[in-house]
Amino acid sequence: MRVPAIIFPADPLNPRRPDPHFAWEARLLRELGGRHHLVDHDALLGGDAREAVRQVPEDSGPLWYRGWMVPSARYAEFAAALAGRSGTLLTSAAGYAAAHELPGWYRVFEGATPDSTWIPWDGSAEGPGPEELAAAVARLGGSGPAVVKDYVKSRKHEWHEACYVPELADLAAVGRVVGRFVELQGEFLAGGVVLRRYERFERADGAPAGGDGGGGGGRAVEARVWWLDGRPVLIGPHPDTPHLAAEPDLADVSALVRALGCRFVTTDLARLADGSGWRVVEVGDGQVSDLPHGIDASGLLASLIAA
Numbered sequence: 001m002r003v004p005a006i007i008f009p010a011d012p013l014n015p016r017r018p019d020p021h022f023a024w025e026a027r028l029l030r031e032l033g034g035r036h037h038l039v040d041h042d043a044l045l046g047g048d049a050r051e052a053v054r055q056v057p058e059d060s061g062p063l064w065y066r067g068w069m070v071p072s073a074r075y076a077e078f079a080a081a082l083a084g085r086s087g088t089l090l091t092s093a094a095g096y097a098a099a100h101e102l103p104g105w106y107r108v109f110e111g112a113t114p115d116s117t118w119i120p121w122d123g124s125a126e127g128p129g130p131e132e133l134a135a136a137v138a139r140l141g142g143s144g145p146a147v148v149k150d151y152v153k154s155r156k157h158e159w160h161e162a163c164y165v166p167e168l169a170d171l172a173a174v175g176r177v178v179g180r181f182v183e184l185q186g187e188f189l190a191g192g193v194v195l196r197r198y199e200r201f202e203r204a205d206g207a208p209a210g211g212d213g214g215g216g217g218g219r220a221v222e223a224r225v226w227w228l229d230g231r232p233v234l235i236g237p238h239p240d241t242p243h244l245a246a247e248p249d250l251a252d253v254s255a256l257v258r259a260l261g262c263r264f265v266t267t268d269l270a271r272l273a274d275g276s277g278w279r280v281v282e283v284g285d286g287q288v289s290d291l292p293h294g295i296d297a298s299g300l301l302a303s304l305i306a307a
């Protein structure tokens, strides 16, 4: 059996080297006896996958990717271009979309993650109209606070402007926050608009995350758990709070990760402020989830090349 290699983005300024953001992972991989190849991320995003994989040798065998997020359609082109060179990404295009986009993983995690609904984006600049928003609000129960994001990302740093909706029953306010979110995401809006019921997560300073208590959103203490073939191979902090360790209870989440059926994924877990347990904030594809700097990733990388 051949040992998988890992593909990293090339440094745009020095295409024979890994992008500086991933250089430490590539170095660690080498120390562990692993091999890496490079992909031209800009060419991949620009729709020229064949050019993007030019540096990956022919017949490269099993491959993982560790790099920047790419839209699911671009990932499919990436996988096809590698297949054209007899290389096999160990996460299929369908598997990538399932873990990377909320509608791909939501049904499996429903009940363990905040209630959510979504409106696919048709590519028009305005985003969803008032009737579509009213229908989405009704699907979420019609009242209470909520969070706005797209299939992949939020604008958590613009919490009050483009992320947090204090009251869903205020349809004008829903329209304002969603409108601003769509405007700020622009051409990068992934898939569609998601509305999620807001839940009070435990925060580093003891107050609930987000809300009006000051500090804005995105400050919940989250643990990022890295799963390979249904087993947790690394449990660390979320990259936003690299110094805050958490020890999540994984009993229920393990079964859900196995049910999703993707080989390499992450789950971000937060504890409810009332102490009643852990919630899945989001699921991600392990290939494009950020690793906090300074974390010991040797077990993770060793598992990937032993997979």
Ligand SMILES: Nc1ncnc2c1ncn2[C@@H]1O[C@H](COP(=O)(O)OP(=O)(O)OP(=O)(O)O)[C@@H](O)[C@H]1O
Pocket: 114, 147, 149, 152, 153, 154, 155, 156, 196, 197, 198, 199, 200, 201, 209, 210, 217, 218, 219, 220, 222, 268, 281, 282
């Ligand atoms: N339903 C929710 N209830 C309460 N807080 C939430 C909810 N959804 C998101 N948040 C808060 O907003 C932050 C950003 O949300 P989320 O993780 O879904 O978006 P993201 O932009 O994909 O983040 P990441 O940086 O992890 O990729 C979360 O870390 C959490 O603190």
Ligand SMILES: [Mg+2]
Pocket: 268, 281, 282
């Ligand atoms: Mg997140």
